[in-house]
Amino acid sequence: RRLPGYAASGKPLTPIPPTPGRSDQQPDHYLLDLQIRAYESLLRHAPPAYRLMLTCGDVYIEHNHWLPAFPEADVVMFGLEASAEEASHHGVMLCPTATPDVLHSFVQKPSPDTLRGLGQSFVYTLDTGIWLFSERAVMLLMEKCGWDSSAGAFPGEGPDTYDLFSTFGPALGTAPTVQDPDISALTCAVIPLSDARFYHFGTNRSLLASVRHLQEPAFEQRSFGHASFDPPFLPVIQHSSVEAKIRARHRHVWVENSALADSWTLSERHVLTGVPENNWTLSLAPGCCLDVAPVDDGNMCLRGYGFDDPFRGSISDPDTLWLERPAAEWFSRRGIDLSVAGIAPEADIQSAPLFPVLPPSDLDSSFVAWLLDPEPEDLPACRRRWLEGERLSARELLGRTSVSALLESRHAHLRADWAGLDEEAWLDRCMTHDLAAAAKLYTRDSIQPVALPDNGDKALELDHMHDRMWRAALSRPGDEDAAAQFESEAFGVLRHLLVHEMEQKPVLPSRNVLSDQIVWGRSPIRLDLAGGWTDTPPYCIEHGGQVVNLAVDLNGQPPIHVFGRISETPHVVLRSIDLGIDEVITTYEELSGYASLGSGFAIARAALALAGFEPRFHAGKAYPDLPTQLKEELGGGIELSMVCAIPKGSGLGTSSILAGTLLGTVSELCGLAWTRDDLFQRTMALEQMLTSGGGWQDQVGGITPGLKIVETHPGVLQAPLIRNLPVSWLEEPDHSSCMMLYYTGLTRVAHDILGEIVRGLFLNSTSRLSIIREIGTNACYVADAAQRACWPDFCEAIRRSWVLNQLLDGGTNPEPVQQVIDPVADYLSACKLLGAGGGGYMLMLAKDEGAARRIRRTLEEAPPNSRSRFVDLSISRTGFQVTRS
Template identity: 25%
Template sequence: MPAGTKFVAIPDRGGKRVGSGGATLEVLKYLHEQEEDFEGLRVLVIHSGGDSKRVPQYSALGKFFSPVPHKLPNGRNSTLFDEFMISMSSVPSRIREGMVLLSGDVLLLFNPLQIDYNNVGAAAISFKENVETGKNHGVYLNGENGNVKCCLQKKSVEVLREVGAVNELDCVDIDTGALIFSTDMMRSLYSLIATEEDYDRHVNEKTRLSLYADILYPLAEDSTLEDFYQEKPEGEFCEELTEARERVWKVLRPYRMKLLRLSPAKFIHFGTTREILALMSGGVNEYSDLGWSRLVGSSIRNNAAGYNSVLSSKASVGSDCYLEVSYVHGNSKIGDRCVLSYIDIQDRIIPDGIVLHGLKQRDGRFIVRIFGVNDNPKENLLFGRDLDELERNFDVKFWENQPHTLWSANLYAEADTIQEAVDASLELYAAVTGEKVFDRDSWNAVSHKSLCAGFNDADPDAIIAWNRRMEDLVAMDEIAKAIHNQVPVDQIGKRHLLTKIQKEWVRKRLKKADFSEKMRLHYYLGMVLDDENEIQKCFQTIQSEVLESTIKNLVYNEKSRIVSERHTVKLPLRVNWGGGWSDTPPYCNENGGTVLNVAILLNGEKPVEVTLERIDDLKVIFDSRDMDVHGEFDTIEPLQMTGDPFDPFALQKACLLACGIIPREGHELSEILKRLGDGFVMHSEVTNVPKGSGLGTSSILSAACVKAVFEFMGIAYTEEDLYSHVLAMEQIMSTGGGWQDQVGGITPGLKYITSMPGLEQKIKVTHVEIPEETKRELDERFVLIYTGQRRLARNLLRDVVGRYVGNEPDSLFALEEIQKTAALMRFELERGNVDGFAKLLDYHWELSKKVDAGSSNTLIEQIFSSIEDLIDGKLVCGAGGGGFLQVILKKGVLKQEVEEHLNNVFMDSLVCVADCRLVW
């Protein structure tokens, strides 16, 4: 997560249950106290305040921090919290601002890159599920305008069909519990508690507003106030709740809730001990592609599942067992289908179907809670026996003015050691099951706690200490040798801090290091020390040195003049066929690059358009219709401020600087414009091309800007001038991109593009001539597919460059092989062998995934899989991870067949065949 991310745990008011809606208002109150306004905030709210009654071994941890069978990349064992952060980490890039809300006991597995939310009203994240599953959950009914028409909670199949919630494939839009609120809606909700009096009225144990019943209900199109009053509450019906609902209706009814239908998607419910045992004793295999495993950080040699646990050689464990942060040693024998959690077992026999969980209390004593795998602590049964009946038979008191449930029954003896507590729990089991006569005197001699009291009195520091791990240390000279010998950085041990001597060593080494060693030294230090500042210095070194070499020949052009009233440049897009990534710094600077690409039209048009127009005012105006931004500048300083990727005019400013129209520093804008012969407007637009398309739109737009400026200002240029100026723009904007995109758009047809090693890249473009018959065949067999999702190149560049700089073997091999593949592609096309080209495209796809695992994802793999029998070759466009995909059809296959296959699998999503034409 970004370094500025703030994590906060907010308890219910006064320790009383205030409902999930009340808790949401508590969050808004906290945010308002910190920021006063919600603008610009991106907030993830996870409702995780339950007691974990049905999985008591996670009560003290908090179910949200329960173990998950996954070892994280940093070597730490994962928790449900970690998995939430992983699955949700891409969401902030999909929303400009607002609040995402989730339920803390359901892990959603979906692709956040499909989220399309414009910060208006609310949005509900949904995915397709069979109606038989949907009847046991919430189902959304979609309105004609894409908003939620109504929310159907646990309705029968017949009712779901009757209201039109079931599609032709017997699927419904299921309620995942994931929601997004806009900043305006956050403000409206906050208005409910803006005063202390309003806060008291809405956030309390009696009103207990529900997020789903009280806040979502008014957002559905078909909701009515009369029906709202009758919605089942989280607490009890009361006058206070009715009045609160009336106020909630008033502030929320103006909003609507968009339905975001994502595919594919799945959820995992960590609801009961039985579900967790089923997951660990076999179900985990379904999630092996996520890196989940039956054994995580454990020393276990039989078929038991383990999480941070040890099973000694003399001990034995039965079938379908799960050891969790536990030590089983001596001659212990564990029965079948047992769960051991935070426990130490020595020379003990544990019966079948048992859960044992140890807890150290704040007073230093221990309790071990024992119950059956199938027991529900919300009920009144223990090992199948009625607790009221046992209480009468034993002639003891399990409860004192408490609900008669297993959760609140005082059954578990306090002991001085964990082994004594284990023995006490086994004595309880024997008495309850009738294996041993109950000893009332021994029972009365010690105090007992319930599942509830045991977790309330647990020592959290002891839980943390039980899990603690340490990192190894690595000497500084080993880092230098690793860099020299191309040892991957992930094979280097971790360090915490550098000593004074080590810091001095780094300073001297950096002073004499060349470009290659300097960037790698920063990167290795950053990875070894987990120091983001050092990693950033690596990328700053790349940017600054490449920028310096790129712009050294760029000068302020004092002779340019406006030569026309209006001038327009239109450019096509490009698809990359071979060599992608080899054109990207620093790889191309150290090794040179080789790329094969071709220009394309989308929807029959050249979608990139830049128009420059003279105006009478002495000002510079930027107007971007597709971005819906407009800016006017009458002073020069704002135009010279670059490097901010979130600046809506970063590209236009970089263009004027790179072309020498605006100097990098100093001067007066009015004087420059007088010399030019008036002010001007730069209109820029990319028409009908989704963001993050992978078709090179950003760099081609840069190229169009440079070309338009040169021609509008009467500046003579060559194609090589265009390439070098756009590359300078990329470095000025700090996007770190390569050079193939702008070449693909500026130069028509099929191009073979190369460069030699060096900080200053000299680009050589060769136009590839192929037979006319081959062109026709490619026109028929080439298909472009839109995935409906996007991924920002800036985000993945860091990962790809890091893998290269960190000497990751797969990355080094793939980047070298990719260049050779581009050359072989040219060879096959020149001799008219489209089948051979298609095979190379497939091989390139495998190489691309070695360069960046993020170039593919579940959606992309599913798209390719769904049309596998129709295609001979496949590759992502651009860096991948979203945008467009490209395929070569088998001979005789029609594009319509691909469209039909995709429609059958992806239904209402945005996945589709694009209208694309190769430009020869």
């Protein structure tokens, strides 16, 4: 009734324009896309006892905060903190201040004064319309709708009508306002959604208001689309060809799936949907709306209506509006008697046959203007056409509208829009749209890709990076060689952006030790608790990152060590004590061979390159060869010896922490005076040089001590902000005994996993980006639990980390890993593989000390393989250290 343009397809299929700040929008973006992502993020952490989620189709809840642990109840309602004025437009949950998660009563649209008067004894939250039901509650709801449990079916034609919000909801709570003993026997809890916003799309006015606030959020407001007046905003035009002049004074205008010729004249408060190609000369009065709906016989139905028409009441009632005037006035101004039109005076306007059906060829501007004008000309031919032709009511139009034809028309506009993009507009969309979905659109509709000019030696930016990966996706399947080339170019753009920053900060190494001194660098490893993947380029560059991790020593010692000294011979000697190999480097060419991940010393080579021993990173004069540079600047060569007492593929961030430790040791050896931030940034550049493409959390986690939350802002130069979290509570016996580190004996190469995930990031994959955003949000949950020293929430947050990691990458938890978990699952509060998953070390959080002993006994008595074992961990209070003899 109140959103006629989308009544037939359903309000969830209302197209929503692109939202600024989002990079994962579909080419055809619907309200349903927003709703599904929001509801999935709420539902995925709900305990399995909840069997059903109920939501409202004309509502969207934007929620960017972590959820508390779910309470145990038959019904859970999600609430929204709001002002008394905002809450007065909704159902409201009242909870006692002493037990704010237990429902006292559910009331519909209480006045602001009523809510303010309850402020001392109750907290109130606005009902979002999102409810979770246990099996017991589902069965009771079905019974209220007539379910016959003995027959296992609804009698007759189906379930009875039953109003959830006016009947079921008020009967819930400890003090229900509607008496129903069966419903009142259900337990009911409330989860307030912090930092959430409620958008309503149920009317023309609320549609425009909510879209406006999605694009320009008012942060102090929580509920949108219900105010009697919202400030005007620029017109919304989607899937349309508009030649008509639209000025700033044309407020509250929505044009979708339509063609407006330049002979149209607009004013304000218009919703125009489905208008076909035309040459009509129309002047629309304020508040005039038009929906042209394709019907099932190939004809078109013209539905004119008013912007705020409620479509409720009898035709003859002066309060019943059509085109924002009394409905009876429309008939009198056109000389039409209701009885001649076959309409009973008492007929509800929703059921009255008002809207003419015509072949597309018979649509003309004189008839359309006659239908819509508040003071129409007296045109007998138009009156006769309206009276004698087929007409449909709004109710009939719900069933007669050809939704497939409507979608086909919208898709034709969509195709024309994407096919008509120029270079600049295309590159803009590379930053705002799901390019995997765009590739499917181009392939399905044979759209010719935008040709981009050759930039020569000019550096490419992030938009070109996304473009290249899109072209790779477009080439598959069919041309794997072209796809591989485009993909290589995409990674090359990212690599250049990060490494170029270091090229702009060249260094001048110089000897900083005596002839007999050794520099000794050592680092702990990190346990990534939450937020991993948000630190990975290009995500962190475009969105910033949020990570919580913990620096730990293994078996009482930091496991990563680097020893450096100046030797007499001007060459580079690299030695791995744990691998039992060494290598001598005498040329720049040998040193720059770090891009091969198979080399045992790729990391050390790249670290020395960044320390000024590759010409592009050197700030001084040019040297003819490496030995000459070493002799003149250091008076000899460099010997680096490394120990990594950790198995390969551990998931503990070993490679990145070794890189940071090497850089820190070389900085001390060669007088570079790099700060901690320098080490972070140069390590990330180093990983791009190696083509492994890692983020910053590993080196930050190992170089800095203890438990911390690490955050960055968007930008190429990532500068982590580190906030230390309380850690002594984890060292208390009750908790330290329950925190166990187990080596699964399984390995998986993070380089391969990174490539898989990063491809999705380059393509702005909706599914990947939405999960990674939630992974970042969950890091804040871990940090909050640590600040409160709350072990149950700490465990719950880490459990969610494991769930989210598995959603992001199906290979995170292969069957051999699950076989490690299954025998001890009953004793665990949470567990997660560290790092990218698939193998390596697993963090286990036992339910209590007794459970920890049972876990250890079970896995020691029946280990999954010959390499698996428990490893003692202790929290590092120092992080990276460097000293000299």
